[in-house]
Amino acid sequence: MQTDEPPIPSVWARRRAKREQPALSQDRIVSEAVRLLDEEGVEALSMRSLGARLGAGATSLYRHVASKDELIELVVDEVYGEVRVPGADDPDAWREDLAQCARSLRAMILRHPWVASVLGQTGLASLGPNLMGRSERMIALFRAAGFAPGEADRAMNTLIAYVIGIATSEAAYLSLLARSGRTEQEWADGLRSAAERAMREHPLLREEHAAQPYEDPERVREENFTYGLERVLDGLQARLRSAPGRRVIP
Template sequence: MPASKPPVPSVWIRQRVQRERPALSLDRIVSEAVRLLDEEGLEALSMRSLGTRLDAGATSLYRHVANKDELIELVVDEVYGELRVPSAEEAAGWRDGLATSARSLRAVILRHPWLASVLGQAGLTNLGPNVMRRSEDLLALVHGAGFAPGEADQAVNTLLAYVIGMTVSEAAYLSMLARNGQTEQEWLDTVRSTAEQAMEEHPRMRAEYAVKGYGDPRRAREEDFTYGLDRVLDGLEARAASSAA
């Protein structure tokens, strides 16, 4: 008889088969891990560095978290709890609800720039209680639009893929500015002449920048995100309408 395979390593599986650890201690570990990540980035996170911040040895952390991957599962779920997903009744219909959710997720990622790089990469983050609650709320919105089970999940994933894809580069850009101690406007002023010279032999790029100009870079980021979000929602709305016909 073949040996049974070990379960997929995940804090959510392990906590279901073991007696729950003291919530306060675990809450403190996760909260401090989030602060470390926000201040120093993903590369700075280790059980040892976190133990130092908590004035505790790494060994004591292992009583609650088996390894760094489990810790990342926990911090992802912690910050996912900041995501706002209104009901269709609270919003002006399902489309407005999805738009609000998308902007909320973008804001969460920009507050926690490390988040986009670990979503879907660490263990079973989708089993976290906050992730599951928000996923359920998002599915309620797309079900309200008329998407059937199965396709509803695809619709949600399409929206999330757009937000994460747009925001991961945005978060990296803002993190780079923070490391260099520059504002967006200062960075733009620094690279403007170099960029204009680089575009001299590229008329289409020159035409685009001539139209967009060099206005408020923060506003430009907002407009670019909104444009793409509207196009994704247009596609979902058209699909919902064709399915209902």
């Protein structure tokens, strides 16, 4: 039975051509697009600019990638392939395994800060092979920990939302630093006196600021990420302990 419904606009919802031109393949286009994004940012990405880097016209690219939106889906899935997810071999090591996943995801976003700005524009990116493969392995960790089918996916999304949220802020901050030409330490040193002046009429903020030692700003970011990650894992662990019929997780 035929239908008039339009196809879903996603690279993962249509069939990939069986054969591609050897000189210009989808894989080569995606690899060069990632390099362009890393070097120049998402604003610089267009089919024309990418074609120029590849020594090909935009029309040639469209034989392999139907649109810029599809290209975004492809590059997001490409960099997700860098995320490392351990096997679910030891149920008692679930916290350590999930923390490793979270750190790997954060590291990927900080290596490719443009990812944070396109995550809401990726259509059916979740159907990409790398993203689906990492999700499958993460679900296995949550299931091994004791989360029931259905809730395991929600628990995974909670952890990922934390990582993406904090890493997006970090990526924006690091992009600002790169444009300024300053090191992170130079930026922090220059901001310190202005921050202290701004907090004069805000006693609670001033007290919190004074309670935290002035340290290497990169180390502070690492400690802030770890603190939030541990609190998210605490919440997931408490859920497992309180759920009826679940085994007690150490």
